[in-house]
Amino acid sequence: MLIKNVFKRFGGVKALQGCSLEIEKGKITALIGPNGSGKSTLFNAISALITKDRGKIELEGEDISRMVGYKIAKKGISRTFQEVRLFKHLTIRDHLQIAISDDESLIKSFLVFDGISDKRIQEVLDRVHLDKPLGTFVTDLSYGQRKLLDLAIAIAKPHTLLMLDEPVAGVNPRLRKVIKEVLVRLSKEGETLLIIEHDMNFVMDLADVVYVLDEGRVIAHGKPKTIQKNKKVLDAYLGE
């Protein structure tokens, strides 16, 4: 995926000021940067939840800049939100049924009884080590479990690019390790990942490439090792 020169202002706030990134297939790209540097805004611009002022976004050579949100998602972008976003009256099973199935036909679902099998849903849950009955309502899950379900949904939805907004924010160290292992395994299987992370240390031994955002601009990118020593990056973080 290619992101070229994206601009976005919210009133007086310049959230993105000419942001450009290239995400390589089959790699883990990390997007880091201080609070308010525009990381989540970039995700929202990519998935067309906000309209960008300027800029172009290409997915596998196709310009998706003018597509509406659900079409971009259908094209193969799967994402999570910084704040876990679930359907509050639905169960774990419901969520994964919706995520896995790309069918929204009324007539077909009226005539055909079977949906996605519980076995397939269970497989996804096992991947993220979420051990809860499928009929559990999401309001009955703990924060960590909700975070895992959120991840499972994004993984289960058909996609070519997986974008995660702070997948380990607010979770305990044990769960952090679990999630990290899940991500490593996904990457080994050939997935393309774009991960926002606040904490530099988390991404250092995970990411193949790191992009550093500050005030809506990419101030540095490259291998984690070189980024760690980059003076501009250290300044941005210390000046926070």
Next chain:
Amino acid sequence: MLENYIIHIAILICIYTIFSVSYNVALGYTGLITLAHVALYGIGAYTSALLTRAGYPFISGILLAGVVAAIFGFFLVYTTRKLKGDYLAMATLGFAFVAYSIEINWTGLTRGALGLPGIVKPALFGFRIGSNVEMLLFVFIVAVISIAIMWRIVRSGFGRLMEATRDDETGVEVLGKNAFAIKAKAMMISAFFAGIAGSLFAHYISYIDPGTFYLTEIILLLTIVIVGGAASMRGSIIGAVLVVVVGDVLRLFDLPSVLIGPSRHIIYAVLLLCVLLYRPRGILGRVDLI
């Protein structure tokens, strides 16, 4: 006498069950806060009454009642697609008011406030319904079929998408589903059955006028759905029985007729308030609407 009365109540319950379950499809299952449902019911009633008065058979009247209401349902979602919550409610109330104004002012078509009298009893395959017992049997069958269809829809994969759209439209879109299309289809299903219920009502009572479908009638429907419980079909059926019986039982007391209307509305309002205060999810509801 009492027997006739009970049959009358039972017929109304069947019609109101279709009506309120269809409302729940939009309001409870899909989260479309619409106050135009009575208008859609009225559009169905007028469509069917006008067609049969023009000599078309009952079957085309009732089916087109559903179809025309569904078209208006689509128009309603389309024009309000950017609105949510209270704003959506206000806009749909506006729609209801426009429908009422048209019914009352387009006298060439609707005879305005004079209403449409002499609407024929339903007839199917050359057999015309004569007695109220036959009418009851007929509306009961239509109610069972209608509810079975709506039940199947809300239990299907599409029903799950309706509920997800109610909970979080953006969440649905992020998973690659067209939330507008889901809302439009859900509203059209809901409106279709409101139209069917309107047609049944017109052909049973045999007279309709714009006042029958005035804005305030939505209170009755809201009471049914909220007392029974949002996103519960059984709840709406129980609600319909309760509200129709409570509303009509007043006639058994010797109240002057000018008091019956207002006191019914007071009873509904009190019922609605009590449920909202002490049991916000209603008798069998699963979701909080707001």
